[in-house]
Amino acid sequence: MGDGNNSNRGLVSANAANRNNNNNNGSHHKKPEWLQQYDLIGKIGEGTYGLVFLAKIKPPSPSRGKSIAIKKFKQSKDGDGVSPTAIREIMLLREISHENVVKLVNVHINHADMSLYLAFDYAEHDLYEIIRHHRDKANHPLNQYTVKSLLWQLLNGLNYLHSNWIIHRDLKPSNILVMGEGEEQGVVKIADFGLARIYQAPLKPLFENGVVVTIWYRAPELLLGAKHYTSAVDMWAVGCIFAELLTLKPLFQGQEVKGPPNPFQLDQLDKIFKVLGHPTIEKWPTLANLPNWQQDVQHIQGHKYDNAGLYNVVHLSPKSPAYDLLSKMLEYDPRKRITAAQALEHEYFRLEPLPGYNALVPNQPGEKVINYPTRPVDTTTDFEGTTSLQPSQTVTSGNAVNMQGGHMARSVPRAMGVGMPRMPHQSMAAYNLASQAGMGMNPGGIPMQRGVSSQAHQQQQVILPSRNNKDVTEWFQESLRLLLG
Amino acid sequence: MADFQTSTQRAKWILSPQELGGRYNAANQRAIEALEKFGAALMEVDADGSLSYPDPQINSKDHADKHSRPKSLSIEEEQFMRVFYENKLQEVCNNFHFPHKIQATALIYFKRFYLQWSVMQHNPKNVMLTCIYAACKIEENHVSAEELGKGISQDHQIILNYEMIVYQSLEFDLIVYAPYRSVEGYVNDIEELFNENAEMLQMLKVTASLEVDKIMLTDAPLLFPPGQLALAALRRSNEVHGVIDFNSYLDSILSRQNSTHTISELYEGINAIESLVNRYAFPSEKDLKHINRKLKSCWGLGSNDESKKREKKSKHKSKRSSNEMQNRPLQN
CATH class of the missing domain: 3.30.200.20 (Phosphorylase Kinase; domain 1)
Structure with a gap:
């Protein structure tokens, strides 16, 4: 070249350095x-x-x-x-x-x-380590300013991704990085796009890719077997992360079922239902169409859950703006779940303390600066x-x-x-x-197994873009944007 | 999708006709220089994906004797070779029943690859197969290299050897926007606007989609944004079916788009795309044979001793079989 x-x-x-190195036995002692x-x-x-x-x-x-x-x-x-x-x-x-x-x-x-x-x-940092530090070492919660700033910046990045038709699909505390000392100190960076997808392209069910995502942050529609992703799955994860920032504990810590690709994660659903109560067809009309809801009548529909009350779990007043925002992120029906853009406009972010650029160092004097490891x-x-x-x-x-x-x-x-x-x-x-x-x-x-590749032939018909993802106007707008010279 | 407005495609891969000519010219020149320097222009791709030119010393004899030096391909001849293999690419994709999007992505990869290189440097057959493989990977319609190779009886190791070179030559700009979706977007819009019956619209869409297939084989995807390619396809389709008053539809589009586009600019673009389709030429069999022979000698794979020497020298199975294939005339 x-x-x-x-x-x-x-x-x-x-x-x-390796260009002219024709030896092919894999030994490469020379530093590239x-x-x-x-x-x-x-x-x-x-x-x-x-x-x-x-x-x-x-x-x-x-x-x-x-x-x-x-x-x-x-x-x-x-x-x-x-x-x-x-x-x-x-x-x-x-x-x-x-x-x-x-x-x-x-x-x-x-x-x-x-x-x-x-x-x-x-x-230097990520939310997993920050949360862990507060839980195991500092023994006190994150201050409100930090929680709000982290959340706002996370939503800000996510809003950007979603408006560019990208779903992250694997948001969890360890993938949310925070810059250490320097010009960008305390700035949130969303990382790890290995699972991210552009959602105008056909999105295959997870198991077809042989991918396993952490179940704790997985949205209920996915757990119930939905085949179509929307950006709402990321918002569910943000809700889980928000709660974890408040309580320093994962909100829904289900036991993962191991086994064949994409097994049914009953325990994870159980953990969610215990906190949020049973989803109902009235509140979530498309629930009836989800495969696991239909198939596992005995376990999921049969079990009765008392609504433990999310506010009790996260220790928030049910009337507080923080609780209002959180509950909107943890809305069962993905179509009703709050979007990143809407969340950024939420009252919570307009009340003191206002979110800031450096989430780690509060601008109020006298506040203790935490030295994260x-x-x-x-x-x-x-x-x-x-x-x-x-x-x-x-x-x-x-x-x-x-x-x-x-x-x-x-x-x-x-x-x-x-x-x-x-x-x-x-x-x-x-x-x-x-x-x-x-x-x-x-x-x-995503090691593509042989088995997966053979599916390519069966998928011939799939690629026609589904209109469900975008309405016609948006689609036309997209076509217009493609006109730009 | 990541917005077209801020996309790498718009920023880097839509060129002016002058730029495009310049790129083809520069690639041709680089190959000619290599030919003069090394006696052969074909780059060797090792199993690890690294590149090298043939060892100049082996060819020093040729170098001394100017008359035996292979004659280089002209820019037009390179173009013909690409045209031939782009058609092959569509054929292969059709045989595998790949969706339009994959075909379009592979074609655009192929075109972009040869903005950087000459066919004298990289065998278009190998590049074509690798572009299809890469497009499948990117569009999440994964097909193993082995399966792809088997389907067209080619050594899949070549694909794997070329994969990294292809990504690198594409500068890892792998998200491409094809016009098929915009065609659908416009047809949906027409449906709302004109209240046409569904059958007519379906015909309009199907024919437009076939028109896009033709447009994709020209240089147009390197010169115009996908939305304009889609409109050009729609206009041709509408000429066949007479569904709408196309000019008033263009007016309506512009009135809804707050951009600086004028109707005359849009016409100019659509006309230029159409003229590329009309001028599109496929090489005759005679031309092809002639160019192919020249190309092989540029690759250093002529019928003289030189090729045998080179073949003996190559130790890897993959390389050997790749050479064998290069010597074989194209099937199908």
């Missing part, structure tokens, strides 16, 4: 050229589809010293080319740009092992993921492990840096344990 061809200008950089612009600090997370590293930009770059999170995607293991998760994440991030969405600063290719390295602006870094791992303690190959070896792992440990959400499980603290034993748990963590493995 050299020789005057400038096709890798800008964002994409190739690994020139692009890598030399970074000082590797260490590994900050890992999952089925790869590893996350912390690095600093070296001089003479004008941004020297700047921290960068580098997410390394492995080649998909089943001999089917470049990781679809990586490709999907890149293609979406290339099209979007927003203050509250993580910024992809570079894509590097290591041809030697066909792996992709995505370089992001580094965020920085991300633990495993400095023994190099960019290939090899470490003296444990070779990376054992972390994910083959598709079988990926898939199994995907079902394992899903109900134990863990902190992620750039949407990957965070490194546990240093001890050797902990390291090993967490590595195994980590295998299960990654939602985005």
Whole structure:
């Protein structure tokens, strides 16, 4: 690609060092050229589809010293080319740009092992770690200003995504990053777009992709087997996260059913019904059409739930604006659920304390600034993921492990840096344990199994855009936008 | 969808005719330079997806002897080769019964790829297959490389070898907007506006969709936004079926769009697209054979000793089979 061809200008950089390296046995001791612009600090997370590293930009770059999170995607293991998760994440991030969405600063290719390295602006914190710090260490709740600012910024980023027809589909505290010290301190960044979808494209049911998403933040319509996603699934997750910011505990902690792809998660529904009461056809007319509602009459429809009262669980007055907003996010009927745009206009955000840019440092004098811990870094791992303690190959070896792992440990959400499980603290034993748990963590493995690919033929007819997603006017507006020269 | 207004397609991949000509010219020049320097222009893609030019020393004999140097393809000949393979691409997609969107995405990938490279540098057959594979991956209609290769009796390893090069050449701008959805959007709008009967509208839509297929084979997708391509297709379809007064429909569109578009600009665009379709030329069999022979010698795969030497040199199974295929005339 050299020789005057400038096709890798800008964002994409190739690994020139390996270009003329015709030896094909996978050994590549030489540090790739692009890598030399970074000082590797260490590994900050890992999952089925790869590893996350912390690095600093070296001089003479004008941004020297700047921290960068580098997410390394492995080649998909089943001999089917470049990781679809990586490709999907890149293609979406290339099209979007927003203050509250993580910024992809570079894509590097290591041809030697066909792996992709995505370089992001580094965020020191995430909501999982912030919540954990308050629960386990600080022993006091987040202050109101911080909760409100975090929530507002999360909604702001989500509103941007939704108005660009993107559904995130995997919002959870560990995917909501918060910038540490620096110009953007306390700014929320939505991360991990490995599962995100553009929703004018046909959206397949989750199980067809072999993907498993954390069930705690999964919307009831999905749990009941809805085949069509709408942006409302993200708003449900935001509601769950809002409650968790208030109480420091996951709102609906269901036991995950492991097993065949996309098993019915009765316990998760049970946890939701216990707090919100039974959904009814009167309040949610399309409920009757949902497959799991129809099929599992005995369990779901038969069981009677007393409405425990959401306000009791989150310790809010039923008359407070915070409660009003929360209950609108946790509305059963996805069509009635509040949208991100509507939520941003909610009274809650117009009352003191007003939400701010730096969610971590309140502007009121006298308020205590909390020093959240920085991300633990495993400095023994190099960019290939090899470490003296444990070779990376054992972390994910083959598709079988990926898939199994995907079902394992899903109900134990863990902190992620750039949407990957965070490194546990240093001890050797902990390291090993967490590595195994980590295998299960990654939602985005999307290793396409053979079985899935054969479905391609059956799907021929699917692609006609469904009018349900957009009304005619919106569609026409879209056509108009496509006129722009 | 991520908004077209802020899309990479609008920002980077819709060119002026001058820019487009410049890009084709530059790609052609780079291939010619490689040809002069190395005696062959075809880049080798290793199993790891990295690229290299042929070793110049092997070809030094050729280099010394100017007369035996392969003759390069002209820009027009390159164009013919692309036209041929774009048709093949549509054929393959039809055989697999892939939806329009995948076909369109693959075609646009193919076109964008050859804004960066010449067919002398990368065998369009391999690129075509890889573009289809990539489009399936991006549009979530996943087909394994093996399955795709099997379906057209080609070595799927080639697809995997090329995949990264294709993404990279596309600069990872992988979301593309095709006109099919806009056609539907306009037809829905017409339905509301004119109260036409559903059958007529269905015909209007089907024919327009076929017109889009034709437009997609021209340079138009690199020159015009998808909404204009859709209107051009609709106008042609409407000429066949006579469903609406198209000019007044254009007026109505413009009156509802708060943009700086004037009706004459829109006409100009639609006319230009239509003229690209009308001028579209498919190479004759004779031309094809001639160009193909030239192309093979540019690739360093002529019938002389050189090709044998190169073949012996390649150790990978994938590479060998790729060479074998290059030597085989195209089937179907």
